[in-house]
Amino acid sequence: MPSIFSYQSAEVDWCEGNFEHSTVIAEYYNTISNVSFFVLSAALLYLNRQYCQQRAVPMYFVSGLLLCVGVFSMYFHMTLSYVGQLLDELSILWTLAVAYSFWYPKVYFPRYMAGGGRERGRDLGRDFGVTTVVSTLMSFIKPAFNAYALNCIAFHLLYLTWCELKKCNDKRVHRMAAAMVVWWALAITSWLSDRWLCWLWQAISFPYFHSFWHVLIAVSLLYCFPLVIYFDVNYEMPTFKPKLGYWPSDSWPVVVPYVALEEPHKQC
Numbered sequence: 043m044p045s046i047f048s049y050q051s052a053e054v055d056w057c058e059g060n061f062e063h064s065t066v067i068a069e070y071y072n073t074i075s076n077v078s079f080f081v082l083s084a085a086l087l088y089l090n091r092q093y094c095q096q097r098a099v100p101m102y103f104v105s106g107l108l109l110c111v112g113v114f115s116m117y118f119h120m121t122l123s124y125v126g127q128l129l130d131e132l133s134i135l136w137t138l139a140v141a142y143s144f145w146y147p148k149v150y151f152p153r154y155m156a157g158g159g160r161e162r163g164r165d166l167g168r169d170f171g172v173t174t175v176v177s178t179l180m181s182f183i184k185p186a187f188n189a190y191a192l193n194c195i196a197f198h199l200l201y202l203t204w205c206e207l208k209k210c211n212d213k214r215v216h217r218m219a220a221a222m223v224v225w226w227a228l229a230i231t232s233w234l235s236d237r238w239l240c241w242l243w244q245a246i247s248f249p250y251f252h253s254f255w256h257v258l259i260a261v262s263l264l265y266c267f268p269l270v271i272y273f274d275v276n277y278e279m280p281t282f283k284p285k286l287g288y289w290p291s292d293s294w295p296v297v298v299p300y301v302a303l304e305e306p307h308k309q310c
C-alpha cells in the first residue's frame with residue numbers, strides 16, 4: 043500500500059501532465075503559480091498598512107495563513123500526495139474560518155446571539171470554531187469532495203457583498219465589487235474547466251487552466267479584502283472614513299486596490 047506521503051497518492055490529479063518539466067515536481071506550472079499567494083499576502087499588508095496599524099492581529103494572522111495556503115498548495119502540486127491534498131484543503135478551510143471570525147459583520151449574526159456585542163462575538167467565534175473542527179474531521183472522509191464544498195463558500199461571500207452594496211452609495215465600492223466578481227467568475231471557470239474538460243485541453247495541448255485558477259483567485263482576493271476592510275471600518279471604526287484607492291495610481295492600466303483611512307472628525 044502506498045504511503046499517504048508518496049507521490050501521486052492523492053485522490054485528484056489535475057489536467058497538467060506530470061513530471062514533464064522536472065523529475066521532482068509533478069505539476070510544474072501548477073506548483074510555481076502558487077507564488078500568487080505570496081504576492082497577495084505581502085500586497086495586503088503593504089497596501090493596507092494604515093488599517094493594519096489599527097487591526098494588526100487579523101491582518102497578520104490572515105496574511106500568515108495565506109502564505110500557508112501557498113506553501114501547502116505548492117507541496118500538493120509538487121507531490122500530488124494525499125497529505126498534500128489534505129494540507130491544501132485544510133489550510134483554505136482554516137483561512138476562511140479565521141477571516142470569517144474576524145470580519146463577519148455583527149449585523150448578520152443570528153438572532154439567538156441576542157446578548158451584548160462582546161458576548162455575541164464570542165458566541166460566533168465558538169460556532170465558527172466548532173463548525174471548522176467538525177468540517178476538518180469530515181474532510182478526511184472524501185477529500186475530492188472538499189474542494190467543491192470550499193468553492194461553495196464563495197456564493198455566501200457574494201451574498202454578503204450584495205447585502206452590503208444595497209446599503210452603499212459609493213460608486214467606487216460598486217465598481218470594485220464588480221471587478222471582484224469578474225475575476226472570481228474567470229477563476230471558477232478555469233477551475234471547473236480543468237476538472238471537467240481536461241480531455242479537450244489535452245487534445246489542444248493546453249492543460250494549464252488550474253495554474254490560471256491560482257493566479258485569478260489570488261487577483262479576486264486582492265479585490266475582496268479591500269471590500270472586507272472597507273465594510274469593517276464603516277461598522278467598527280467610527281472615527282475613520284475608509285477610502286478606496288488604486289496603487290500605484292488610478293490612471294495606470296494595471297492597478298491594485300487598497301483602503302486608505304481618513305479621520306473625518308479630527309480637529310486641526
Ligand SMILES: CCCCCCCC/C=C\CCCCCCCC(=O)N[C@@H](CO)[C@H](O)/C=C/CCCCCCCCCCCCC
Pocket residue numbers: 111115118130134137138141142145146147189190192193195196199200222223226255256259262263266270
Ligand atoms: C467576512 C468574510 C471574509 C472572507 C474573506 C475571504 C478569505 C479567503 C480565504 C482563503 C481563500 C484561499 C483560496 C485559495 C485556494 C488556493 C489553493 C488551491 O488552488 N487549491 C486547489 C487545489 O490545488 C483546490 O482544488 C481548491 C479548492 C477551492 C478553494 C475555494 C476557496 C474559496 C475562496 C473564496 C474566495 C472568493 C473571492 C471572491 C468572492 C466572490
Ligand SMILES: [Ca+2]
Pocket residue numbers: 055056057058059060069
Ligand atoms: Ca496532472
Ligand SMILES: [Zn+2]
Pocket residue numbers: 072115119252256
Ligand atoms: Zn491548485
